Amino acid sequence: MLRLHARPDRLTFPFVLRSVAALGEVGMGRVLHGMLVKVGVEMDLFVRVSLVDMYVKVGLLGCALQVFDQSPERVRSESVLLWNVLINGCCRGGELGRAVETFEAMPVRTSGSWNILIHGFLRAGDLVRARRFFDRMPQEMKNVVTWTTMISGFSQNEDHEQALGLFRRMLEEGVRPNDHTIVSALSACASIGALRTGVWIHEYISKKGFRLKRIVGTALVDMYAKCGKIDSASQVFGEVREKNLLTWTVMISGWATNGCSDLALQWFEDMINAGVKPDDVVFLAILTACSHSGMVKEGLRLFNSMRFDYDIEPNVKHYASMVDLFGRAGQLEEALNFIEKIPIKPDFVVWGALFCACRAHKNIEMAELASKKLLQLEPTHPGSYIFLSNIYAGVGRWEDVERVRRTMKSKNIEKPPGWSYIEVDDQVHRFLAGDKxxxxxxxxxxxxxxxxxxxxxxxxxxxxxxVLHNIEEEEKEDALGSHSEKLALAFGIMSTPNGTTIRIVKNLRVCGDCHSLMKYVSMVSGREIILRDIKRFHHFKDGMCTCRDYW
DNA sequence: GCTAAAGTCA
Structure with a gap:
């Protein structure tokens, strides 16, 4: 346009500035601002809002403030948007105090003003203040964006129960959800394995005539896959129109985590044949599938194919997955050799994968080496110490276990709390270890x-x-063997009719003792138990687990 | 003809 000497005007700039904002092109943003002043474009409210927003998005809050302060309209009520984008800028810049001040100072407030501020608190993880402003917000101003902001914000801050509670309340108040809302609610269900709530949302959207478009469809497939209902996931997948890479990825990782490695690989082939170009994420999913089922050769072939056929540079997660692949299969020397050849610095996860393999295959020397690396890399990560104490416990060196425990205590390093979710009668229950x-x-x-x-x-x-590798307060409860997944199991058995499948979601890896107990319980109670841990699903039936005791 | 705020994968 400039080359043809056509002059941009006040109507041109908002578009261009929006692009600059989206791309985060700081330099170009400044150039445009300069050009605008130089050619004497009339600075109306649209232009100013676009400018302030551009500065906010490229991270120049000072410049945004300058434009704002020079805007004569800012005292008039039609300038709400100018205030709103500025509040958004303060929030993004981490200046929440200033955001509140600005919010309180503005002449008029719209729903957007509240929504932006509430979102700011949620993004900063301040659920208390988000809730406070949400409660303060006039009822008639709360719209679908307000509710969706709250639902996704609580879910992203790991409070999925409150997120689903907000979703229910929203419907009670007669606010109609849209695609954004549905996706956030489904994502919360997926996180905690709330299958019944998820099914209920599925029925709701079918009844209300939501088309299974890409994003809602993908969220639904993901929800079913993460709730262990892999057949339903695959059925919904078939109904999704316009599938994209993400839709395929959630389905393929679903097969992988549910222990169907063959299907994961098969569907990956189908995806390629459907003309969808793979990315690093979907490759990670199929590498995991290979390592979970001991397919070393296939995993290696895919790893090479990723680099040579698709020109995707492996990242540290792919390397960790390869170490896991060799390690689980007992090829510890190959795993170590592989680490030494990695072109980037191996991180905690890479050495952690080797460590777990060493423990499983009882190679104490290599485990100690891996553990030393872990401590060097992350001296304050609780995992480093837990790994170390695991080795000692495994060979009965209890004084060393005790020493590690004392070190952790003196450094104030705490083991992350383990919790498990179980859904009974549309109600999600959460248990902590030793929870009374x-x-x-x-x-x-x-x-x-x-x-x-x-x-x-x-x-x-x-x-x-x-039991003994656990530390601190958990120690006493652990003597009773009351890990969170055991409590959830007992609660599930006593509160559901005989024969009902029990579904549990745990935030950490399941421990060997709980795994063993679940196998026996599935036998003596005749129930199926589906346990999702941080890595994968364990499907217990008749005394066996689909992970084949290999996880 | 133009401006803000909410969503899916490892």
């Missing part, structure tokens, strides 16, 4: 005792190795 706060706590512990006794009669033997 549940209203049916006594019955739960009695039930746990009862199933443990039954399981023991069949040959279950509590594995003290897993």
């Amino acid at each position: 706060t549940h209203q049916h706590s006594q019955e739960i512990f009695a039930k746990l005792e009862e199933v443990t006794v039954k399981a023991s009669a069949e040959g279950y033997n509590p594995d003290t190795k897993w």
